[in-house]
Amino acid sequence: MPPDTLPLTTVEDAQRMLDQLFAPWVQALGLQARSVEGSEVCLRLPVGHEMVHGGGVVCGQTLMAAADTAMVLAISAQLGAFQPMTTVQLNSSFLRPVPRQTTHLDVIATVLRPGRQIVFGSIDIRLPDGKLAMQATTTYALL
Amino acid sequence: MPPDTLPLTTVEDAQRMLDQLFAPWVQALGLQARSVEGSEVCLRLPVGHEMVHGGGVVCGQTLMAAADTAMVLAISAQLGAFQPMTTVQLNSSFLRPVPRQTTHLDVIATVLRPGRQIVFGSIDIRLPDGKLAMQATTTYALL
Amino acid sequence: MPPDTLPLTTVEDAQRMLDQLFAPWVQALGLQARSVEGSEVCLRLPVGHEMVHGGGVVCGQTLMAAADTAMVLAISAQLGAFQPMTTVQLNSSFLRPVPRQTTHLDVIATVLRPGRQIVFGSIDIRLPDGKLAMQATTTYALL
Amino acid sequence: MPPDTLPLTTVEDAQRMLDQLFAPWVQALGLQARSVEGSEVCLRLPVGHEMVHGGGVVCGQTLMAAADTAMVLAISAQLGAFQPMTTVQLNSSFLRPVPRQTTHLDVIATVLRPGRQIVFGSIDIRLPDGKLAMQATTTYALL
Numbered sequence: 001m002p003p004d005t006l007p008l009t010t011v012e013d014a015q016r017m018l019d020q021l022f023a024p025w026v027q028a029l030g031l032q033a034r035s036v037e038g039s040e041v042c043l044r045l046p047v048g049h050e051m052v053h054g055g056g057v058v059c060g061q062t063l064m065a066a067a068d069t070a071m072v073l074a075i076s077a078q079l080g081a082f083q084p085m086t087t088v089q090l091n092s093s094f095l096r097p098v099p100r101q102t103t104h105l106d107v108i109a110t111v112l113r114p115g116r117q118i119v120f121g122s123i124d125i126r127l128p129d130g131k132l133a134m135q136a137t138t139t140y141a142l143l
Numbered sequence: 144m145p146p147d148t149l150p151l152t153t154v155e156d157a158q159r160m161l162d163q164l165f166a167p168w169v170q171a172l173g174l175q176a177r178s179v180e181g182s183e184v185c186l187r188l189p190v191g192h193e194m195v196h197g198g199g200v201v202c203g204q205t206l207m208a209a210a211d212t213a214m215v216l217a218i219s220a221q222l223g224a225f226q227p228m229t230t231v232q233l234n235s236s237f238l239r240p241v242p243r244q245t246t247h248l249d250v251i252a253t254v255l256r257p258g259r260q261i262v263f264g265s266i267d268i269r270l271p272d273g274k275l276a277m278q279a280t281t282t283y284a285l286l
Numbered sequence: 287m288p289p290d291t292l293p294l295t296t297v298e299d300a301q302r303m304l305d306q307l308f309a310p311w312v313q314a315l316g317l318q319a320r321s322v323e324g325s326e327v328c329l330r331l332p333v334g335h336e337m338v339h340g341g342g343v344v345c346g347q348t349l350m351a352a353a354d355t356a357m358v359l360a361i362s363a364q365l366g367a368f369q370p371m372t373t374v375q376l377n378s379s380f381l382r383p384v385p386r387q388t389t390h391l392d393v394i395a396t397v398l399r400p401g402r403q404i405v406f407g408s409i410d411i412r413l414p415d416g417k418l419a420m421q422a423t424t425t426y427a428l429l
Numbered sequence: 430m431p432p433d434t435l436p437l438t439t440v441e442d443a444q445r446m447l448d449q450l451f452a453p454w455v456q457a458l459g460l461q462a463r464s465v466e467g468s469e470v471c472l473r474l475p476v477g478h479e480m481v482h483g484g485g486v487v488c489g490q491t492l493m494a495a496a497d498t499a500m501v502l503a504i505s506a507q508l509g510a511f512q513p514m515t516t517v518q519l520n521s522s523f524l525r526p527v528p529r530q531t532t533h534l535d536v537i538a539t540v541l542r543p544g545r546q547i548v549f550g551s552i553d554i555r556l557p558d559g560k561l562a563m564q565a566t567t568t569y570a571l572l
Contacts, residue, residue, distance in 0.1 A: 023202040024193040025171065050167040059166040060230045061208035068204050087203045088547060088568055089518050091234040091377045093423055095399040095406050112418060113381040117546055118517060118570060120381050122421070132398060135408070137379055137423055139517055139568065141547060231404060231425055232375050234520045236566055238542040238549050255561060256524040260403055261374060261427060263524050265564070275541060278551070280522055280566055282374055282425065284404060309488040310479040311457065336453040345452040346516045347494035354490050373489045377520040 008076040011036055017073060017082060018043075026065055031107070039078035039111035043070045045125075047102045058098035060134070063105070067092065067123040067136040070109035075119050075140055078111040084143040088118070092136045096127070103128060117142055151219040154179055160216060160225060161186075169208055174250070182221035182254035186213045188268075190245045201241035203277070206248070210235065210266040210279040213252035218262050218283055221254040227286040231261070235279045239270070246271060260285055294362040297322055303359060303368060304329075312351055317393070325364035325397035329356045331411075333388045344384035346420070349391070353378065353409040353422040356395035361405050361426055364397040370429040374404070378422045382413070389414060403428055437505040440465055446502060446511060447472075455494055460536070468507035468540035472499045474554075476531045487527035489563070492534070496521065496552040496565040499538035504548050504569055507540040513572040517547070521565045525556070532557060546571055 006017055014033035029051075035042040043066065051062040068090055076082040098105065106126045113120040118139055125134040149160055157176035172194075177185040186209065194205040211233055219225040241248065249269045256263040261282055268277040292303055300319035315337075320328040329352065337348040354376055362368040384391065392412045399406040404425055411420040435446055443462035458480075463471040472495065480491040497519055505511040527534065535555045542549040547568055554563040 021197040023196045023204070026196070026202055026204050028168065028171075053166045053169070054164040055227055059169055059211075060233070061166070061169050061211050064207045064211070064233065064235075065204035068202075068207070084198055086240065087235075087237050089234065089236050089520075090203070090207065091232065091423065091518075091520060092207075092230075093232050093398075093406055093425065094230050097229065112379075112421065120379055120421075135398065135406075135423065137377065137421065139379065232377075234375075234377060234566065236541075236549055236568065255522075255564065263522055263564075278541065278549075278566065280520065280564065282522065307483040309482045309490070312482070312488060312490050314454065314457075339452045339455070340450040341513055345455055345497075346519070347455050347497050348452070350493040350497070350519065350521075351490035354488075354493070370484055372526065373521075373523050375520065375522050376489070376493065377518065378493075378516075379518050380516050383515065 006082040008073065008081055009036065014041060014073050017076065021082065022069060026069055029062065029065060031066060031069060036077050039074055041070055041073040041077050041109050043107040045105040045107055047104055052100045056100050058100065058102065060094055063125050063134045064090065064092050066107045067125060067134065070107045070123055071121045071138050071140065074109035074111050074121055078114050085140045086143060088139040088141050090136055090138045092134060094134050096131060096133045098127065098133050105133060149225040151216065151224055152179065157184060157216050160219065164225065165212060169212055172205065172208060174209060174212060179220050182217055184213055184216040184220050184252050186250040188248040188250055190241070190247055195243045199243050201243065201245065203237055206268050206277045207233065207235050209250045210268060210277065213250045213266055214264045214281050214283065217252035217254050217264055221257050228283045229286060231282040231284050233279055233281045235277060237277050239274060239276045241270065241276050248276060292368040294359065294367055295322065300327060300359050303362065307368065308355060312355055315348065315351060317352060317355060322363050325360055327356055327359040327363050327395050329393040331391040331393055333390055338386045342386050344386065344388065346380055349411050349420045350376065350378050352393045353411060353420065356393045356409055357407045357424050357426065360395035360397050360407055364400050371426045372429060374425040374427050376422055376424045378420060380420050382417060382419045384413065384419050391419060435511040437502065437510055438465065443470060443502050446505065450511065451498060455498055458491065458494060460495060460498060465506050468503055470499055470502040470506050470538050472536040474534040474536055476527070476533055481529045485529050487529065487531065489523055492554050492563045493519065493521050495536045496554060496563065499536045499552055500550045500567050500569065503538035503540050503550055507543050514569045515572060517568040517570050519565055519567045521563060523563050525560060525562045527556065527562050534562060
C-alpha cells in the first residue's frame with residue numbers, strides 16, 4: 001500500500017503510520033500512539049538511556065524529533081489520511097529539563113489551522129506529572 | 144575526564160566532544176567534525192538510508208538534531224571549552240528537500256552574540272552544491 | 287513613581303502600565319486592559335484604519351506589537367509588579383487575515399514558565415468570534 | 430495605480446512602495462529606502478523618541494515592524510514588482526539593546542529561497558557601528 005493511501009482515524013492507524021512512514025532513525029525512538037481525537041494526536045515517548053546526554057538529561061534533539069513526528073500524524077488525522085507534506089518551520093521552546101529517570105513523555109500535537117496549502121500546528125511535550133517540558137509551533141506545506 | 148573540562152579549539156577537540164558528550168541516539172548520526180574557526184564550527188552529516196522517510200527524502204528530524212549538536216560545539220568553541228548549557232529555543236526553517244541520493248550535508252554553526260547567560264546563534268545546513276537546505280536560529284542559556 | 291515599582295495585580299494597574307511604560311508609537315495603538323487573572327492578561331486592540339495596509343487587512347506589524355506589549359504585562363502580573371526585562375525571542379504565526387471591518391481583537395498573554403532569568407510565554411490574538419488570528423511564543427530575560 | 434502593478438527594481442520604487450502600500454501606523458516609522466540589489470533591500474530606520482520605552486531603549490515592536498516591512502520589499506524586488514502576499518511566520522531574536530541616542534538602524538532584508546507559494550527570508554537590523562541588534566527569519570505565502 002503506497003503511503004498516500006494510509007487512513008488515519010484510529011490509534012491503530014496512527015501506530016501503523018509510525019511503523020511504516022518514518023525514517024528508521026526516528027522509529028528507533030519507539031514512539032507509541034496513545035490517542036487520536038479529531039485533529040489531536042497523542043504519542044508516548046518512552047525515555048531510554050540512548051536519549052540522555054552527558055549532562056544527565058534527555059537531549060532536546062529527541063524532543064524535536066518527537067514533536068515533528070506527532071505533527072505529521074495530527075495533520076493526517078485532520079485530513080483523514082496521510083498526504084505528502086513537508087515541514088516549513090518548526091519552532092521549539094525548551095521549558096524544563098527532562099531528568100534521565102523520567103519514564104516517558106506525552107507528546108500532544110494539534111492542528112491550529114488547517115489549509116489547502118499551509119497548515120499551522122502546535123505540539124506540547126509533557127512530563128508524567130503534566131508539566132510542560134517543550135512546546136513547539138509549526139507550519140507545514142501540503143504537497 | 145568530566146565533561147565540563149573538555150577544551151574546544153581544534154577539529155580533534157570537536158570530534159572528541161561529539162564522541163563523548165552527546166546522547167547515543169544522536170551519535171548514531173555519525174556527525175564528523177570538519178573545521179573550527181573562532182566560534183564557527185562545521186560538521187559533516189553523512190546521509191544514510193536510516194535518515195530517509197517514506198517520501199524518499201532525508202527527514203527534518205535529522206537536520207534539527209544536527210543543528211542543535213553543531214551549536215553546542217560552536218558555543219564551546221567560543222568559550223574555549225565545553226560548559227554546561229541548555230537550549231532555550233531552536234527555530235528551524237526547511238528551505239529545500241534533501242534527496243536520498245545526497246552523499247552528505249554541511250552543518251555550519253556560528254555564535255551571533257555571546258553572553259554570560261544567553262547566547263544567540265545560527266546554523267546553516269547546506270547541500271554539497273552549497274544550496275541552503277535548512278536554517279536555524281537559536282538561543283542557549285549557560286548554566 | 288519610577289517604572290520598576292509599578293504593581294500589577296488589577297486591570298487598573300495594567301492600564302496604568304500601558305499608559306506609562308510603553309513607547310508613544312506603541313501607545314498609539316490604543317490597547318485597553320480587559321482582565322488580569324494570575325499571570326494571564328487580556329488586552330483589547332481596537333482596529334483602526336491606520337492599522338490597515340494596501341491589501342485591505344490589518345497589518346501583521348500591529349499584531350506583533352500588541353503581542354509583545356501584552357507579554358510584558360503578563361510577566362509583570364506573574365511577578366506582582368513590573369521589573370525591567372527584555373524580549374529575547376518572539377516567534378509569530380499568522381493564522382488568519384484580519385479584515386478591515388473587524389471592530390477589535392483580543393490579545394491574551396500567558397506565562398508558560400516563570401524563571402529567575404528566563405521566562406517563557408505565549409500569546410493568542412483572537413477575532414471577535416474567537417477564531418485565532420495570530421499566535422506567538424516568546425522568551426524574555428529578566429534584567 | 431493599483432498596488433499589484435507597482436514595480437520594484439530601484440531605490441525610488443522601494444520608497445514609493447513604502448509611501449503607498451503600508452499602513453499609516455507603519456508609515457509613521459519614517460522608513461527610508463537605501464538600496465535595492467537583486468533581492469536584498471536595505472532600509473534606514475531613523476530612531477525617534479516615540480520609539481523609546483520607559484526603560485530608555487528602542488522598543489522591540491519597532492524592530493519587528495521594520496523587519497516585516499523590509500521583507501515585503503525584498504520579496505517584491507525578487508519578483509520584480511509587488512504581488513499580494515501574507516506573512517506566515519516571523520521569528521525575531523533581539524541580540525542587543527538599541528540605546529535611545531542611536532541615530533538610526535539599518536534594516537537589511539534578503540530572500541533566502543524564492544518559491545511559487547512560499548518564500549523564505551531573513552532580516553538583519555544593525556546599529557550604525559554594524560553590530561547586530563535584531564535578526565529575524567520569516568516565511569511568506571504568495572497569494
